[in-house]
Amino acid sequence: MKKLKVNLWVSGVVSLLFFMGCNDQDDMREGHAKLNVSLIDAPADYDEVWVEVLSVEILPDKENENNESAWISISNEADDKKLNLLTLTGGNSAFIGSKEVSAGKISQIRLVLGNDNYIIQEGERIDLTTPSAQQSGLKLQVNKELLPGIQYDLVIDFDAAQSIVRAGASGMFILKPVLRVVAEESASIKGKIIPEEAGTVVWAIKDLDTLATHSNDNGEFLVKGLQTGSYRVEIHPKSPYLGDTLFNVATQKGEVTILDPIILEIEE
Secondary structure (H helix, E strand, O other): OOOEEEEOOOOOOEEEEOOOOOOOOOOOOOOEEEEEEEEEEEOOOOOEEEEEEEEEEEEOOHHHOOOHHHOEEEEOOOOOOEEEHHHOOOOOOEEEEEEEEEOEEEEEEEEEEOOOOEEEEOOEEEEEEOOHHHHHOEEEEEEEEEOOOOEEEEEEEEEHHHHEEEEHHHOEEEEOOOEEEEEEOOEEEEEEEEOHHHOOEEEEEEOOEEEEEEOOOOOEEEEEEEOOEEEEEEEEOOOOEOEEEEEEEEEOOOEEEEOOOEEOOEOO
16 A cells, blocks of 8 residues: 655645636647537427537637638537537536637637527427528637636537527527527646656545546646635555645635645655
8 A cells, every 4th residue: 555645734835817627637738728618508498409519619819700710610529419408407518529729819609500400399390490690600709818728618508598589470480599608717736746757646635526637747737627625635656656645725716726846755
């Protein structure tokens, strides 16, 4: 069994301001951020509401608005692109996809739909007429700065009740998406393990909130998607290095806490 050396407090903790985070702990290239996109819904008075979501596209800067090639596409990673929006309530969400992008400002996003959209009402399928403008992507203003080394959750709230319009006496239903973007902030813990070759697994634990990551080849680690509060950080290296535990590591929503370098001892 590996022995654990215990630190009762973390000295020299510095906080840097960030505004978003997420649970994926993959390393990112220098100067890049990572976007994760999900979809949620508000209730609607139908049995089912099915939409075909092909992708979400990101515009890095407003100056590129008329340059179609500037948009960055995040494809829907699901095999079946159709989603029943009414299952995305009560805290449920559908993951669309993720992509690593250059850090910097993003000005707009747009949701790109297919044409296989319909509702189920009293057991009957009713197709939704989807104007071409909706299929090419409804633009939403974001105007957020993406900071390097941080991952971001973008949650698109698709209001099904307001998005389905009945066209007079014809009985035709038209899909005109009403959307908003929700930016969810979280906290992060960043540190460095010495020696770099220790091959460490790092756990951040606070009650039932537990996340883990690996240190990279430089011994650096970043645990993201944390809550505000006090965490226990457990360091589990490869043999022959001894582990370590840091208590009372303070985190704050929208910030990354930077730890002093963690120097591991070798088991005798």
